[in-house]
Amino acid sequence: MKNLIALLLLLSLSFGVAASEDIELQDAHVDLSNNASLQRGAKHFVTYCLGCHSAKHIRYLRIALDTDMDQKKMLQDIAPEGANIYDQLHSAMNAHDAEKWFGTQPPDLSLIARSRGADWLYSYLKSYYIDPKSPRGVNNLVFKDTAMPNPLWQLQGEQYAEHQKNIWGDEYTKLVLMEPGTLSEGEFDIFVNDLVNFLVYVGEPVQLERHRLGKYVLFFIFMFLILAYLLKKEYWKNIH
Structure with a gap:
């Protein structure tokens, strides 16, 4: 009886989550055979993500070998200064500072693509918007009340959420770009896709x-x- 009750609670919880997640995810074009995309994604990760998040299940050497990249070029163009080719992708942020600034330690992203899915990651990184009611001034359509600030706001620009209705009278939220960033919309899409492509690769480097x-x-x-x-x-x- 206890097992049956627990199962019913889990089912009701899952239905509740599914009902709240009515955001249509955008398609991420994952191509693990595209070494140029993986190299760009690795660079994006080190530049914009490694300050808070780690990917400790992979090393710079493995990335260089899998993407046919010279090891010296890997250290020069992608790895942070002072890194060794045999190092794992560890964040420079310590746990104490993370707890102080964000209330929790940012998770390791080695398996985030396998956990969330490529489309979810792609949509999440593109769905930040200005929210004055949020403690951090931003929110996210895909992950409401996210604790993570938008790390790509300078590239994408500032979006605002507008509540609209379709022809059937159903309400939906549309993101409108009010302040453009340093990248155009197409360039930003490629940027995010390369980053997601890299995270999918990190989740299972031997997939191909x-x-x-x-x-x-x-x-x-x-x-x-x-x-x-x-x-x-x-x-x-x-x-x-």
Whole structure:
């Protein structure tokens, strides 16, 4: 009975969450074979994310090898000053300062793409808007009352939320760019997509290799099934 009650509570909670998440996510164009995009995404992560967030499940050396990048160029163009090629992507912020400034320690982002999904990340990073009622002055359509300030506001500019109605009378929120940033809308889309592409790669660096080997594994299983079937017929052919 206790297990049944717990299950019902979980189901009702999940339905409540699903009902509140009525924001249509935008499509992230993930291409892990695009080394140039991954390299740009790594640079964006180090520049705009590494100050607060870490990605300690990967090293600069692994990124360089996987994206066909020279190790010296990796240290010169992407890694922060003083970093070693064998270092993990650790944040410079300590836990004490994080608790003081944000109320909690920013999470490690090694598995954020596997946890949230690429489309969620892409939409989240593009959905900040000015909110005077928020303690930090900004809010997010995808993650309401987010504790993270908008790290890309200078690039994107300042957005405001407008409540509108569609032809059926249903209300929805539209973000309107009031103050443009240093990047155009198309340039910012590419910027965010490269960053999300990199985070998807970090979540599973061997994904392309897994896909490549998966074809051979499936072929082996298929051939094994044929041999097993023929062997079964041979053993049972004289049994009626």
